[in-house]
Amino acid sequence: MKKPNFPEHQENFAGEPRDQTDMALVNFIKQNKPITPPPAPNFEQRLFTEISKYPQKSNNRSIKRWFPWAVAVVIPVVIAAGIGFNLANNRSQLQIASNSVSESERAAIEQSLINSWDATDVTLSTTSSTDTQTQLLMELSPLEYE
């Protein structure tokens, strides 16, 4: 077959053909590049009618971008605020307790402590008598306790 004629132009983009044979091939391919058929007459209109059905969600995009940062900042702030509030609240309750005890109440509390102390003595004496009874029982019937 007859050798095709094509211009010997130089490549000026990255990846130049390495030798004359490659250059001849690339030039041949370029010169005889299959022609792309044109689009339908109303193609652009049809495309942008389709595109208009999908509006850009720029707000959602910015929310998506900032959401992790917002979470990273807001959560520690909320935790710190909660701890601070809790400490302040507990401290005020302690202050209320210490301030609200009057002299009469203090005397009542003291009396209550003395009474409970006496009650402990009664319990101890009762316990010691119970121990004596138990010892007697053990002497009377030793087999039952072995």
Place this chain on the structure above:
Amino acid sequence: MFKPLTTNIETSTLTDPDLHLVQASLQGDAHSFKKLYQRHHHKVRSTLFQLCGSDSLDDLVQDVFLRAWKGLGKFRQSSQFSTWLYRIAFNVASDRRKVLAKMRSRNVSVEDEQLENLSDEVIVRDCYQQADLNQMHYQDLIQRGLAKLSEDHQAVLVLHDLEELPQKDIAEILSIPVGTVKSRLFHARSAIRKFLEAQGVEL
């Protein structure tokens, strides 16, 4: 001595002529996106045609720009818009080829050669009416030669030798190293040269 990588990225961002249109499109400005379409649709269309043929070409182009519009929020503005768009075009072409391969494997009664001839006849009827017979014949050979290549080799040859994209961009589009682009280009050229020589073309 050592230039930081960020310098190149920043430079590419600043020199990307599409960036302000992309940003306007992200705000919902369809008119800016129309300008992007007008800048790039010829190359996108041509690439899709070389990779998939003329059947459903309008649908494929529409799919590319629709995907680009919908996914504009995911576009990392550290790279060129055109590279990102070609990547979408390549994905659309790959999907189309998979569908065609399935259809072809189902329809066993139709021979591959018949399909190629049918496709060629359509192309000849639609596109080459004005061209002279000799050039029509060579264009036909290129089309058939490309169809004989593997998908990987075809993509590299179309993007590099027909669409004249730099190897760096092709590597980014196909998600492969530049060395692999060079290797595939070498094998693709060898394969198409063999095909053309077998058809009687002297190179």
